[in-house]
Structure formats: C-alpha cells, structure tokens
Amino acid sequence: MPQEFIKIVEVGPRDGLQNEAVPVTTDTKVELIRRLAAAGFQHIEATAFVSPQWVPQMADASAVMAQLERKNTIQYSALVPNLKGYEAALAAKVDEVVIFGAASEAFSQKNINCSIAESLERFRPVAQAAQRDGLRLRGSVSCAFVCPYSGEVSTSALVQIAQGLQDLGCAEIDICDTIGAATAKQVRVAYEALAKVIPVEKMSGHFHDTYGQALANILAALDSGIRIFHASVAGLGGCPYAKGATGNVATEDVLYLLQGLGYETGIDFAKACEAGHFIAQSIGRPNHSRAANAWLAKCAA
Ligand code: HMG
C-alpha cells in the first residue's frame, strides 16, 4: 500500500526569524531557504510583506525573494496583511500569499491593528487581486484556541473567522495555536467543529510549542484527518505580538514522528537537521529540536 503523504509547510524563514531582535542578514535567510529546498521542502514560507515599523526583521522581504533560486517544484509563500503588502509580494513573484487574521479581537488589534470584521474587509481586495492574478491564497487564524490577552477562545469565534477566510477564497486555512497553550482535547473539539463547514483537506495545523504540547496536538490533528502541518526547523520563532510564546514545533521532530507513523513527506530528515543546525548556529540560538540534537550527537560520536 502506498504511503500516505503529509504536506509540511516550513515556516522557519518567516515565523522562525521574525521575532529576532538582531537583524539576520538577507544572505543568511537566503542560505537557510536554499538548504531547506535542498532538503526537499516544497512549501516554504519565505518572508512577510508587513510594515517594517511593526516587524523590522522582515523589512528585506523583496530582497530575500529576489535572491531565491526558483524551481517549479517549490512554492514560496509570504504573509500579506493588506493590499500594499500584496502588491509588493506580487512584484517579488511570491507563489502563494497568506492573509492572517485572528479568532480573538484583542490579538487582532495587537497584531494587525484592526478588529476581526475590519480585517476581513481589508483582506477582501487582497483576495480579489490574488484571484485576478492567479496567485494561490492561504488564510491563517491566530489564537485559534487561546489568546495571550483575553484567554480561552470560543470554538464559535474560531469557526466564524475560519469560515470568513474560506468565503474569501482561501485554498487552505491554517488553524494556529499562537502561544502553544492548546491541548489535544481542545484540538479534537476544534477540528470537529471546523469540519462541519470547511473540508478537512483544506485545513492545516500550525502549533507553537510553548507548553510542550505540539507533537501531541499534531497527533490529535492527524486523528481528526488533518494532513498539512506547519513547522520551523530547530523550533525557532515566536510572534512579536504574543509575548512569552516560544517557537513553532521543530520540523525535525515532526518529521521523526511522521516517519515513525509511516507517513511520507518527501523531506530528507538528515538534511532538515543540517538546515536547522545551520540557522541556529548562524543566529546564536539553541536548537530546540530534540530529534535533531539526538541525531547530530549520534553523527558526531
Ligand atoms: P497600520 O500602522 O495600521 O498601517 O498597521 P497603516 O495602513 O495605517 O499604515 C501605516 C504605515 O505603514 C504607512 O507608512 C504604510 O505605508 C505602512 P507611512 O505612510 O507612515 O510611511 N504600511 C506598510 N509598509 C510595508 N508593508 C505593508 C504596509 N502596510 C502599511 N504591508 C499593519 C497595519 C497590518 C500594516 C501592521 O499592523 C502590520 O504590518 N502588522 C503585521 C504584524 C506581523 O507581521 N505579525 C507577525 C506575523 S503573524 C504571526 O506570527 C502569526 C502566525 O504565525 C500564526 C500564529 O502562530 O498565530 C501567522
């Protein structure tokens, strides 16, 4: 029987680096993406066309895109909060644009400076432009489970914004645990409710690992039929507007889990470990991937 495929969206170059206070050079970002591509990643969130006042680390978005080697097999995505970001992303020949909202009003205000309803109105012309230009559109829902400002998020608020993004034409909808506080039961309940209005194959899981629950949440999501996951090599990252939240689940750990479960990802585990090691060393951060650290120690022995 052929192995079932899991789509991995590597968000390290964007989510993994956006929170770094010291500027990471464009060359380092491009080299990370080159290594990820060489490891077999086909979906790489390369950067964000957001306000450089809000997220200075992503100010070189166009320069990063300009230096990437293009292959038909690799889809480079970027966050776009509004038409201004969209136009820059289009000019930079991004393959997929990502509009990003939140299931919590407080987080929406802090992260994109508008209410949930206003964000959907702001996204509408972006979605129309993406359709006109033939660009794939993805939508991310932050604080799908818990908000750092207002606490637990209701399932109905999550379903409402996710449905709003689907109605705008998003081909994929990311259910994001921004502060890595969700547990497996919440994940099951959320996907069960979401699946009533959004086809399960259109949804992904984007789990940060602050409370160490991300792999358990991925297992719960797999049980709910989710087959797309976001992750960041070396577990780097965090959102500048979610203080205290740590990085995404480490890609290497996800690959190790999925390999053990018999899923195919098309990604070379060893090369993913090397890419994670490269970026952690380059920016002077610890490598948070337990699987990568174990593997690298074994190789060095
Ligand atoms: P604003 O200040 O309300 O924007 O910010 P504005 O429309 O009033 O414009 C103010 C200035 O910003 C103007 O410049 C605009 O041109 C400029 P000025 O006239 O003063 O010189 N501007 C831009 N410049 C470059 N690119 C743009 C852009 N837009 C306006 N796209 C805005 C509103 C949405 C722009 C701002 O709040 C913003 O950029 N927010 C992004 C925050 C962000 O990137 N957060 C991290 C990513 S989300 C995340 O990590 C969560 C995720 O991983 C999922 C999860 O884990 O939950 C995806």
Ligand code: MG
């Ligand atoms: Mg995130």
